[in-house]
Amino acid sequence: MAKQTVTIYDVAREAGVSMATVSRVVNGNPNVKPSTRKKVSDVIDRLKYRPNAVARGLASKKTTTVGVIIPDVTNLYFSSLARGIDDIASMYNYNIILTNSDGDVEKEKKVLNTVLAQQVDGVIFMGHQLNEEVKEEISLTDTPVVLAGTVDDENELPNIIIDYHQATIDSTKLLVDNGNNKIALIGLDIDAEKQQESTAGYKEALEDSNLSFDESLVIKVAPNRNFLEEIDLASQVLDKGVTAAVVEDDRLAILLLNQLIERGVDVPEDFEIISSNNSPLIDISRPKITTVTQPLYDLGAVAMRLLTKLMNEEEADELHITLPHSISENGTTK
C-alpha cells in the first residue's frame, strides 16, 4: 500500500538542504554549488525521487504536454503524422495527450476542451477539415494551436500542409495526358475544405485540357471505419464509362483497384488510378498504386517543431508551411 510518496520535501530533509535547492538541482539551475548538487543528486537516486509533474505543472504553469487531436489512430495517413509529431515532441521533452475525434465536430470541440482543461502547453490538430465552430473554440484560447495536414480556408491558424490543389491538378493532368477523357474524382463524403481544394484542382485541370466537368463523375463515399468493403465502387465508375480515377483516399483507391481486378478489368491498361494519401498502404497493393507522394512523417514533425517555437514564444519566421509533393508513378498508371 505504501504509495510512492517521495516528495521534494523528503529529498530536502534527507540531504539537509531546502526544497528550493532540490528544485534547482532537479531543474538544472546553475546556481548550485557542485558539492551540494552532488549531495542532492545522490539522495535523489537513493530515494528514487521522481518529480511530480502535476505539482510542477501547477506551480510553473507549464505542463510540457501537448494535446494531439487525430480523427482516428487506425487511419495510417494520420497515424503517420502522429508518429512524426511524437518523435519531435519527445525530442523536446514534451508529452502527448492523444485523442480520437472521428472527424466529428462535436467530438472535436469536446476533446479540444478536454486537452485545454489539462493545461496543455499547445495543441496539434489534425482533421479532414477545420470546422468553423472548432475554429471559434480555438480562437477563445491563448494556447497555441497548429494544424497538421489540415486546411484552414482563411489560413488564419498556423498550419503545415502540402498544396492539395496543385496535387490534384497534377494527378488529373497525368491521367488526361495518358489519354483519358472521362475521369472520376472519388473521395470520402466529408465536406472538407481539403476536398474543395481537390475538387477545384480537378476542375481546373479538366478545363485546362478542354474537358468538361461532369458533376456525376464526382463520387462521394460515406466515411465509415468498418464497412467500406460493402461499397461497389467499380460498378459506379464502369457504369459511367469512366476510364480513370483520381482518388483522395488510399483505402478507397485500393478498394476500387481490387474490385476492378476482380471483374477482370486490366489496370492500368483499361483503367488508371491515382491516389493521394501516400500512406504505407500504397506499398501493399498489386499493382502498386500510383500516388501523390506526401511527406507524412514530416508534416507531423514540422508541425510539432513549429509548435515548440510558438510555445516558447520564439520567433517563428513562417506560420504557414507548404511541404513539397510529387507524383510517384507506380503500377496503376500507364
Place this chain on the structure above:
Amino acid sequence: MAKQTVTIYDVAREAGVSMATVSRVVNGNPNVKPSTRKKVSDVIDRLKYRPNAVARGLASKKTTTVGVIIPDVTNLYFSSLARGIDDIASMYNYNIILTNSDGDVEKEKKVLNTVLAQQVDGVIFMGHQLNEEVKEEISLTDTPVVLAGTVDDENELPNIIIDYHQATIDSTKLLVDNGNNKIALIGLDIDAEKQQESTAGYKEALEDSNLSFDESLVIKVAPNRNFLEEIDLASQVLDKGVTAAVVEDDRLAILLLNQLIERGVDVPEDFEIISSNNSPLIDISRPKITTVTQPLYDLGAVAMRLLTKLMNEEEADELHITLPHSISENGTTK
C-alpha cells in the same frame, strides 16, 4: 494576451459563494441547494469557467489520465488496440497520454517513468514482449498496469491476450492438414515471449503430426519500420523447399505473398500462407490472406475496462483474460 484565467475563485466571488460550493457543483456533489446550484452553474457558463485539471489532480491525487505505451502508432495491429483503449477510456472520462516505445527496452522504461511522473491513474502497456527490466520498473509502482496483447511469461501482471500458443498450433495444423510437410515459421526478430509461445505451438503442432522440427525453417526478420521491402523473403523460403508458412506479422505475410506472386508462384496452390495479426491490412491483399482472427479492438477495450476497475479498486474478478480467436480461411490457403 489575456490568458484564460477564470479560476474557481472567480466563479465563487461572482456567484457570492465559497470555492467549496463551486467545487461541489462542478463535481456533482448532491449536498447543494438546487437554487445555489443553479446560480453557480449560470456563473460558470457566463464566465466559461473550465476547471484546471492540473490543480484538481494535485488536490485530489487523481488525474483521470492513463498512460498508454505503444510500440508504434503506425503499426495497425497496435493502433487497433489503441483505438479500443481510447474509446473505453473516453467512455469513462479518462484521458490518454500516448507514447511510442519502438519496442525498445530503454525507451520503454523511460516512457513508463514519464507517464508515472505525470501521475497517471493507470497504465496500459503494449509490446511485443514484456521485458524483465520493464517488469521490474512496473513492480516499483502502485499505479495499476494492464498489459494488452502482450504476454508476460510468469503471468504476474493483469493482461488481456489471446492464446497465442494455441493459435499457432491451429495455424500450423491447418497447413499440415492441407498436405504441407515443410512449413516455415516467419516472424520479426524480437525475442518476444509472445514469439516463444508461437514457436512452441509451431513445434507442438509439428510433433503431433509426426513432422520434425527444423531450426532452419524458423526465419527471423530484423524489425525495421522502413526497409521491410528490401528483404527477399521469397528466396529464403523457396530455396529451402518450403511449401507453406505461418507468419507472425501481417506486413511480413503480405511482403512474402507479393514476392511469391511476382515470381510466378501460385498462391495458394503451390504455396500457402497463414498470418496472425488480423490487422486491417489483411483485407487489402489479393488474394486475401488467411489469418488467425484476433479481436484487436476488444483486446484494447477489455484491457481499458479492466484498468478502470483496478483504478477504482473495484473487485476485478479476473486479472488474466484470454479472448477467443479463430481462423479465417481466405485466399492463401487451399
Place this chain on the structure above:
DNA sequence: TTTGAAAATGAAAGCGATTAAAATGATTGA
C-alpha cells in the same frame, strides 16, 4: 582584518483545486 559584490541557499508565498471539520441556518417535535 575589513568590506562588498557575487554566489549559494533558504523562507515563504503562491499555483487552483479538493476536502475535512467547523459553522451557520432551517426545521421540527416537545
Place this chain on the structure above:
DNA sequence: TCAATCATTTTAATCGCTTTCATTTTCAAA
C-alpha cells in the same frame, strides 16, 4: 419557545512543486 437534528455552506489546511525575495556565505581586493 427551545433544543436537537439535518441540510447547507464556509473556513482553512493541503496537495508537491516553482519562484521571488531575503539572507547567508564566500572570497578577492583594499
